[in-house]
Amino acid sequence: MSETPKKKVVRVESAKASTTEGTGTDEPVWTPEPEAKAKATRLRWIxxxxxxxxxxxxxxxxxxxxxxxxxNLWxxxxxxxVTGALSVAGSLCWKQANRLDPASKxxxxRFFVQNQLGAIVAIVAFLPLIxxxxxxxxxxxxxxxxxxGIGIVVLLIATAFGISYQSPSQEQYAEETNIVQQLTGEDRVFWVxxxxxxxxxxxxxxxxxxxQDGQIYEGTVAAAHESGKDRLTKRxxxxxxxxxxxTQAQVDEVEAVLSGEAPASDVIRDTGETDPSPAAGDSE
Structure with a gap:
């Protein structure tokens, strides 16, 4: 049974992105809202x-x-x-842009280059000079x-910041959004x-x-990624x-949809009507 959270819950506003079923075409499986797309574009220009x-x-x-x-050594x-600082700053902005508008696998x-471009630029900016x-x-x-020696150290630092260790993808965002929507009936998740x-x-x-601040944040899957979260918990x-x-039956139904064994329309429900136990979204 869902319990009342012990900490204050803060809602993070974010436009809802759209997902599409895999059709074998070139259409993206997950599309950010125009506001997020524009923000990602600005960050990439920076x-x-x-x-x-x-x-x-x-x-x-x-x-x-x-x-x-x-x-002149100094x-x-x-x-x-300064070159290292600029390389790191560019990489951080680029990673944030990729969270807002990820590439497709x-x-x-393109997926590799878009996610590892910061590391590539760091190598280009330092290796010839060294x-x-x-x-x-x-x-x-x-x-x-x-x-x-300083050049090598700065190169390693800039490359480490440029590498994307948990590369976001349209497929990941679409799958996570589908899981949450199939289970709860809405695109809403929680993080700290x-x-x-x-x-x-x-x-x-x-x-x-x-x-860090004693608060729980709630928002869409896209908002969670924008806040720096890598993924939906594996648990x-x-x-x-x-x-x-x-119930376990509800979870099994969601997994059946994800595996293609059941149509999505058969699983999405108002959790407050099908389960007498209050779900996360029913406490408000």
């Missing part, structure tokens, strides 16, 4: 601007700083650090060690600050544990039965 400046600084260092006699180090090359630092004839061994997953109701123990089935007021 990323490109930051990366363009970073690569411009790299070229300045290669074609001017490294050709000076003697090489200027070179400053360029490396159907195009494997190689030329060690090959430079205007620097002594100590200068090369200092500048090259600092966590990496979201849940199907506010009564689960994980969202009622002590968190949604047991949480739905043990804490959210749903």
């Amino acid at each position: 990323s490109w601007a930051a990366w363009a400046v970073a690569i411009g600084l790299e070229l300045f260092a290669i074609f001017w700083v490294l050709k000076q006699v003697p090489v 200027l070179l180090i400053g360029i490396i650090v 159907r195009d494997a090359v 190689i030329l630092i060690f090959l430079n004839k205007n620097m002594d061994g100590k200068q090369k060690a200092i500048a090259g 600050k600092g966590g990496s997953v979201f849940h199907v109701c506010e009564a689960v123990p994980d969202v009622n544990k002590e968190s 949604w089935q047991s949480e739905a039965v043990n804490y959210c007021g749903y």
Whole structure:
């Protein structure tokens, strides 16, 4: 039976995205709302601007700083650090844009490039410069060690920030939205600050544990991803039965829809009418 949450529940407003059944066409299986799409586009422009400046600084260092006699070591180090900061900033904006408007796994090359572009740009912005630092004839061994060592460290940091470890996809968002809608009848999930997953109701123990701000957030699947959550919890089935007021039969029906064994229209229901136990959405 669903219990009253111990913490304040805060609703995160977000436009609802649309999902489509897989038809074998080129239509996306999950489409963000125009507002989210526009925000993603702005973030991508910011990323490109930051990366363009970073690569411009790299070229300045290669074609001017490294050709000076003697090489201005502190200027070179400053360029490396600023280039790293710009690379990381661009990667963070790019990742957030991908959460708002993810790629589809159907195009494997585009999916990889779109999600790992931050790491690719970091390598492009640093590797040539690092190689030329060690090959430079205007620097002594100590200068090369200092500048090259800092360059390698900054490259590793920028690449680590650029890698997408939990790459979002249209297919993932569509599946998670379908799970939540089939189970609860609406696109609404719950999460806390600092966590990496979201849940199907506010009564689960994980969202009622002590968190950074002592609040539970609710919103759509898209809003949860926008807030930095990687995925729906893998334990949604047991949480739905043990804490959210749903029966095992209801969970089995949802899984049947996901596997294609039952049509979606046969499962979506008003949980307040079919189950006498109050579900997460009935407490308000």
